[in-house]
Structure formats: C-alpha cells, structure tokens
Amino acid sequence: MTRSELTQHIKAEALRLGFDVCGIAKACAVDSATAAFCDGWADAGLNGTMGYLERNRDKRYNPTELVEGCRSIIVTALNYAPAQPIEGISHYAQGADYHKAVKDRLFMLLKSINEMTPCQGRPFCDSAPVLERYWAVQAGLGWIGRNHQLTIPGKGSYFFIGELMVDIELDYDNPFTGTHCGECRRCIENCPTGALKENGFDARQCLSYLTIEHRGDLPENIGKKMGNCFYGCDRCQTACPHNRFAKPNCTPELQPKDELMQMTPERWHSLTKEEYNRLFKKSAVERCGYEQLMRNIRESENGERKAEN
Ligand code: SF4
Ligand code: SF4
Numbered sequence: 001m002t003r004s005e006l007t008q009h010i011k012a013e014a015l016r017l018g019f020d021v022c023g024i025a026k027a028c029a030v031d032s033a034t035a036a037f038c039d040g041w042a043d044a045g046l047n048g049t050m051g052y053l054e055r056n057r058d059k060r061y062n063p064t065e066l067v068e069g070c071r072s073i074i075v076t077a078l079n080y081a082p083a084q085p086i087e088g089i090s091h092y093a094q095g096a097d098y099h100k101a102v103k104d105r106l107f108m109l110l111k112s113i114n115e116m117t118p119c120q121g122r123p124f125c126d127s128a129p130v131l132e133r134y135w136a137v138q139a140g141l142g143w144i145g146r147n148h149q150l151t152i153p154g155k156g157s158y159f160f161i162g163e164l165m166v167d168i169e170l171d172y173d174n175p176f177t178g179t180h181c182g183e184c185r186r187c188i189e190n191c192p193t194g195a196l197k198e199n200g201f202d203a204r205q206c207l208s209y210l211t212i213e214h215r216g217d218l219p220e221n222i223g224k225k226m227g228n229c230f231y232g233c234d235r236c237q238t239a240c241p242h243n244r245f246a247k248p249n250c251t252p253e254l255q256p257k258d259e260l261m262q263m264t265p266e267r268w269h270s271l272t273k274e275e276y277n278r279l280f281k282k283s284a285v286e287r288c289g290y291e292q293l294m295r296n297i298r299e300s301e302n303g304e305r306k307a308e309n
Helices: 003-016 032-043 057-061 098-114 132-138 186-190 207-213 222-226 241-245 265-269 273-280 290-308
Strands: 021-026 072-079 121-124 159-166
Touching: 003 021, 003 072, 003 098, 021 132, 032 057, 072 098, 072 132, 098 121, 098 159, 132 159, 207 222, 222 290, 265 290, 273 290
Parallel strands: none
Antiparallel strands: 021 072, 072 159, 121 159
16 A cells, blocks of 8 residues: 555544544644744643643644654544533533544544554544644644634534654645634634634633633632623634534534533522432533532523623
C-alpha cells in the first residue's frame, strides 16, 4: 500500500467510524506567533484557576515532545449538535462523556491502521497539553472563529476535536487559511458577560468556566447573566450564523437519556443527589459535582427572579 493509499484508507475509516471530518497535519512545533499568544494569555492569568493550561508548555507547543516519535497528527471532528436542546445544559454535555466517545473511535482507527501497516499511536481528546484547534486548522478542517471555536465550513462549530498522533509519515492536508467570519461580531455581541472580546477571551468571565471549573461562590449578580443556563453556555455558538448548517448528531453515546429530556425547572430545583447520580453517570457533567450543580441552579433561579422584578 502506498502512502497515498494509506492516507485515503485512514480518512475513509475515520468517516466509517462516525467522525464527520478528518484531516492530517505533519507533527512539528507550533508557529512562534501561536506559542507567544498562548504564553501571553496564560501569563496574564486569563485562564483563571485552570492551572493545567499553564503547565507542560514544551509539550503543548510541540507534539513530538508529548509523543516520542510522533510524525503525523490525524485530526478528527465528531458532531455533537443535539436534535432537541435541553434547557440549562450545554449542548456538548447532553449525552455520555465525549472524551470516551471520541477516544474509543480513535483507538479503533489505530487498530485499523495496524491492519495495514505497523503503527504506534496515541489518541487525545481534550485531555492532554495539545493545541487542538490549532491542529484542526493545520489539518485543513476549518477556521477558529471570533468565538474561539473551530468552525467547519458548511457544518458549524458543534464538534468535538480528537487527535491520533502516529509515528508514520502520511500525506498532509493544506492548512485552512483565513476565516469566514467577515464583518460578523454576533458571538461577541451575544456574550452575556463580556468574556469574549474583539481580540481575546477572558475565561474568568465566561459562564462555561464559572459554572464548571470555578469552585466556591459565584460572582455577585452573575445569575442575571446566566439566564436559564446552569451548566456551561452556548450563546457564542448559537449566535453564529454558520451553525444554521448544524445537523443533529446521530452518535448513539451522545444521545440524552429520556429522563434528562423530561426535566422541568421544578425538577431541577429539587434535584436529589440520587437523581443527579442517575442522570449524569458517565457524563461530562460529573466534572461539576452535585453541590456545584445545585449552586449553579440556585444562582440561575435567583437571576431569573431578579430579571422579572
Ligand atoms: S460560553 Fe457564554 S459566557 Fe463564555 S464566551 Fe461564550 S457566550 Fe460568553
Ligand atoms: S458569530 Fe460571526 S464572528 Fe462569531 S464565530 Fe460566528 S461568524 Fe465568526
């Protein structure tokens, strides 16, 4: 099998396994402007308490430092757009834990490559110092919008990014150049907290960060800005005109449980620990424990009450 045939086989396998898009980039150090931007962002403390975003910079800026012998990065995207959004819970967290859904498929892809040629590889999905959106652009998947999300032409931004770093040479895609944002600023205009700025992003103000990563009390009066979102926030994505192309995902693991679909504001208000465990077992929402989720629900209810008065 030639390198070109192997490359085509890998891309076809990725789609067969359920990924929506697959591209391949050569593994090397990231460009100096990207590294400088990430350094500046973390050094300014805009990452809040997410200390892991400051560590392992050598590995973050060069995948060959993360995976010895890595020569190619196979980048995949898996759609998570829901058929029917569930109020309060961010789109990406409505089914089972995405880390596993993506990595399971990447392990299957690695197995399939090994049926063709010997190959060592490691899969990643939001779980290691990898500049995932940067590599998605390098692999030609799409551009990073003003909302800081990977946006795929004709598909939108509701995608999990996964990478398989392998020790074999493959044919490489051309990086995606430019953006399709044009003069649009809808994501910035629709961000309720001002976390999204013209030239940056302050995680400390972002509702996704505050409701999921931030421990302790929430900032005063944040409830009004939360609206009815108590786990994450999708507003900079729902506002994006490119998401009119989003189609409901049909990945079995990412479908919400019936019980979750039937939740009402009253049931969220009186959610018990037992119900929480049942609703969110093996879900990304486990990252935010029961107490923290209830903190968020209370704050969101307070905000809604204040907005009515
Ligand atoms: S997730 Fe919400 S709070 Fe965070 S940047 Fe987007 S719109 Fe703003
Ligand atoms: S809302 Fe507009 S500016 Fe923001 S990412 Fe989408 S196209 Fe770009």
